[in-house]
Amino acid sequence: xxxxxxxxxxxxxxxxxxxxxxxxxxxxxxxxxxxxxxxxxxxxxxxxxxxxxxxxxxxxxxxxxxxxxxxxxxxxxxxxxxxxxxxxxxxxxxxxxxxxxxxxxxxxxxxxxxxxxxxxxxxxxxxxxxxxxxxxxxxxxxxxxxxxxxxxxxxxxxxxxxxxxxxxxxxxxxxxxxxxxxxxxxxxxxxxxxxxxxxxxxxxxxxxxxxxxxxxxxxxxxxxxxxxxxxxxxxxxxxxx
Amino acid sequence: xxxxxxxxxxxxxxxxxxxxxxxxxxxxxxxxxxxxxxxxxxxxxxxxxxxxxxxxxxxxxxxxxxxxxxxxxxxxxxxxxxxxxxxxxxxxxxxxxxxxxxxxxxxxxxxxxxxxxxxxxxxxxxxxxxxxxxxxxxxxxxxxxxxxxxxxxxxxxxxxxxxxxxxxxxxxxxxxxxxxxxxxxxxxxxxxxxxxxxxxxxxxxxxxxxxxxxxxxxxxxxxxxxxxxxxxxxxxxxxxxxxxxxxxxxxxxxxx
Numbered sequence: 001x002x003x004x005x006x007x008x009x010x011x012x013x014x015x016x017x018x019x020x021x022x023x024x025x026x027x028x029x030x031x032x033x034x035x036x037x038x039x040x041x042x043x044x045x046x047x048x049x050x051x052x053x054x055x056x057x058x059x060x061x062x063x064x065x066x067x068x069x070x071x072x073x074x075x076x077x078x079x080x081x082x083x084x085x086x087x088x089x090x091x092x093x094x095x096x097x098x099x100x101x102x103x104x105x106x107x108x109x110x111x112x113x114x115x116x117x118x119x120x121x122x123x124x125x126x127x128x129x130x131x132x133x134x135x136x137x138x139x140x141x142x143x144x145x146x147x148x149x150x151x152x153x154x155x156x157x158x159x160x161x162x163x164x165x166x167x168x169x170x171x172x173x174x175x176x177x178x179x180x181x182x183x184x185x186x187x188x189x190x191x192x193x194x195x196x197x198x199x200x201x202x203x204x205x206x207x208x209x210x211x212x213x214x215x216x217x218x219x220x221x222x223x224x225x226x227x228x229x230x231x232x233x234x235x236x237x238x239x240x241x
Numbered sequence: 242x243x244x245x246x247x248x249x250x251x252x253x254x255x256x257x258x259x260x261x262x263x264x265x266x267x268x269x270x271x272x273x274x275x276x277x278x279x280x281x282x283x284x285x286x287x288x289x290x291x292x293x294x295x296x297x298x299x300x301x302x303x304x305x306x307x308x309x310x311x312x313x314x315x316x317x318x319x320x321x322x323x324x325x326x327x328x329x330x331x332x333x334x335x336x337x338x339x340x341x342x343x344x345x346x347x348x349x350x351x352x353x354x355x356x357x358x359x360x361x362x363x364x365x366x367x368x369x370x371x372x373x374x375x376x377x378x379x380x381x382x383x384x385x386x387x388x389x390x391x392x393x394x395x396x397x398x399x400x401x402x403x404x405x406x407x408x409x410x411x412x413x414x415x416x417x418x419x420x421x422x423x424x425x426x427x428x429x430x431x432x433x434x435x436x437x438x439x440x441x442x443x444x445x446x447x448x449x450x451x452x453x454x455x456x457x458x459x460x461x462x463x464x465x466x467x468x469x470x471x472x473x474x475x476x477x478x479x480x481x482x483x484x485x486x487x488x489x490x491x492x493x494x495x496x497x
Contacts, residue, residue: 040381098352203256
């Protein structure tokens, strides 16, 4: 334990430095547009949304992301892009689809409402946020946001990863070998292993805990990478439909 | 006297190796999305069972066929502003396009948004905008759907899609140390939708009670009772189609 402690302290210190240094983590996502509802009527996509009251009037543009997260700008939108929306509820954008896509919608798109200047749009933290999940499982997810919609909440990941690891470490500590059996003064049989919970309990519990932790890091990194790609594509290349 | 320190050290070494093996198995299993297979390895004294993973494959002739049906089928199409036109039809799932043969001429429908319906063989098709909303993730698109319910404003629709995942990015076409023969992964995917009105969006549903009743919100309790009385299951598409037909009857009664 004495040898591990300085090692852990060094790692924690390095991460603390990393967190202060990483610009991606300190960025906050644009959340001015919320409560977005989608419907369609006679070849038109109707988008209803609300705007945060604490911001001033702003433009809201409709962008579309394809499977590879390439960004497209919808043109036939009413009201037009330069209209300023006042803060408040029940705003509406209507996208007339057929003229924009030459009458055939071949791709599947993810719609994105971008408030203000598209080159400054930030969809959320980048993959750097995975560093938080390396420190504590689930922490990166909290930072990513959108946890209310997640089926498996970040605190569940924290509890399950740390809980399984704690149980596994406890099981490895509690494991012991019984006395060997002797016959005629010679060792006849090695002592049997006594496990805390079940056979190979420590291995299984620690593996499961580490797997949950790793999965959480990968999950945050994937979400962060997606955010980075969206940010890069929106800030650099937007294709007109 | 046994050396307890040495014994503990050896034991811990085996503990770490086992943890590593379990982790590799977990990661390989998740990443490969594969079926576990079991085999046996025999050494000079002992035999152990081994679980390994093998990628799922489909025969080429199955996945290379992009059509819903190989053969053109007799039927008719009706646009919003015209009368019926008879011909032979075939749906290309990959290009999401309806191919038509009328007399000797063949073409595809270039403006499907103006289409009212296509009947080919025993099946009826519509072209609709769909919205697939799973939590905050929203997907929109448009495609041909087969109508599973009978006539009525609200329809149960099925979308068939030929999904192609390109694996060519994998270096040397090797994943997790296993050589992958095909560079593309093909799958035919079926998803179910409900469209409440003829020109409205198709809403993606999972075949489960909560999803179906959430869309048919206006008569949810009546539908639930109807399903229970007639032994209909929310997992079966045919049963959901019957519920939609009943929903149309209820709606018509309410309007009258």
